Amino acid sequence: MASVAATEKSLAGRTAVVTGASSGIGRAIAESLGAAGAHVVLGGRTRSAMDESTARIEKSGGTAEAHVHDVRDVVQARALVESAVASSGRLDVMVNNAGVSYPEPIVDADPEHWRVMLETNVLALLVGSQAAVHAMRACGAEGHIVNISSVASLQPASGVYGATKHAVNCINESLRRELLDEPIKVVTIMPGAIATSFARNFDPAVLELMVSTMGGNTDPAQFTQGDRLPDEVLLAAQQAMSEHLCTPEDVAEAVLWAITRPAGVHLAELVVRPKKDLSL
Numbered sequence: 001m002a003s004v005a006a007t008e009k010s011l012a013g014r015t016a017v018v019t020g021a022s023s024g025i026g027r028a029i030a031e032s033l034g035a036a037g038a039h040v041v042l043g044g045r046t047r048s049a050m051d052e053s054t055a056r057i058e059k060s061g062g063t064a065e066a067h068v069h070d071v072r073d074v075v076q077a078r079a080l081v082e083s084a085v086a087s088s089g090r091l092d093v094m095v096n097n098a099g100v101s102y103p104e105p106i107v108d109a110d111p112e113h114w115r116v117m118l119e120t121n122v123l124a125l126l127v128g129s130q131a132a133v134h135a136m137r138a139c140g141a142e143g144h145i146v147n148i149s150s151v152a153s154l155q156p157a158s159g160v161y162g163a164t165k166h167a168v169n170c171i172n173e174s175l176r177r178e179l180l181d182e183p184i185k186v187v188t189i190m191p192g193a194i195a196t197s198f199a200r201n202f203d204p205a206v207l208e209l210m211v212s213t214m215g216g217n218t219d220p221a222q223f224t225q226g227d228r229l230p231d232e233v234l235l236a237a238q239q240a241m242s243e244h245l246c247t248p249e250d251v252a253e254a255v256l257w258a259i260t261r262p263a264g265v266h267l268a269e270l271v272v273r274p275k276k277d278l279s280l
């Protein structure tokens with residue numbers, strides 16, 4: 001997947017950690033930060049995808065390292081930040097991006113799915129943010145904590161997934177205020193809909209219908225609930241609905257822009273929407 005082209009090495013000498021960097025939005029952010037000169041520490045569950053991103057970052061003249069971990073485990077979530085400090089001696093940018101959705105009605109849902117969403121979208125983001133603040137303080141960084149929310153956080157009835165993103169917004173604003181007297185900024189990025197493996201837990205029948213409506217291949221074997229979606233399916237969806245979907249690279253552009261503003265500019269929230277937004 002193509003990364004955002006950084007025209008200058010504005011992040012040279014900085015270290016960035018990106019969670020959920022093995023897919024979709026996190027992958028695009030990691031490659032964008034690497035192209036801008038940061039040493040990038042990628043966290044995720046799929047080694048092969050992160051190795052491909054690491055190779056692309058190194059090809060663009062940057063450096064990167066990939067760590068397979070489970071971000072839901074507090075010790076493993078902290079260890080990703082510790083790896084960044086151990087290998088580079090510093091931490092400047094922390095992107096808490098890993099996230100999952102199980103779109104089920106509350107009355108019929110599996111409580112284990114609620115646990116996975118709460119632990120991935122909220123607990124891991126809290127642990128990552130806290131570990132990042134401690135690491136940034138220790139090295140005196142003018143740091144940036146970038147937390148990936150969603151436009152679902154702006155909707156009052158967006159289910160349990162939306163509730164986790166409402167929580168993300170509340171946590172981010174609270175943390176931003178806690179850090180007002182320190183050189184560490186906190187920004188919330190709220191993307192609109194993007195064709196990524198985020199849809200991995202959707203009902204396969206719904207996915208098949210969506211892809212066929214867009215004129216794509218509907219081989220049912222393409223969709224196994226819980227599995228990452230094939231890149232060619234995601235690309236076809238993106239191309240078929242380009243005006244109604246953002247791209248991972250759009251979000252990566254917003255992240256790079258947010259963390260390269262002058263020191264006196266304090267951005268709290270950014271919403272990244274497609275041209276023709278289907279959500280409220």
Ligand SMILES: NC(=O)c1ccc[n+]([C@@H]2O[C@H](COP(=O)([O-])OP(=O)(O)OC[C@H]3O[C@@H](n4cnc5c(N)ncnc54)[C@H](OP(=O)(O)O)[C@@H]3O)[C@@H](O)[C@H]2O)c1
Pocket residue numbers: 019020021022023024025026043044045046069070071072097098099100120148149150151190191192193194195196197198199200228
């Ligand atoms: N796509 C959208 O429409 C959309 C819109 C608004 C906001 N968002 C948010 O954007 C973020 C990224 O989503 P995406 O669209 O890029 O989805 P994605 O392609 O499914 O990527 C999710 C990433 O999180 C990782 N991850 C999930 N559970 C993990 C765990 N327990 N431990 C470690 N890594 C874990 C995944 O790893 P593996 O792939 O290796 O399993 C993957 O790298 C999420 O926070 C999501 O809520 C997405």
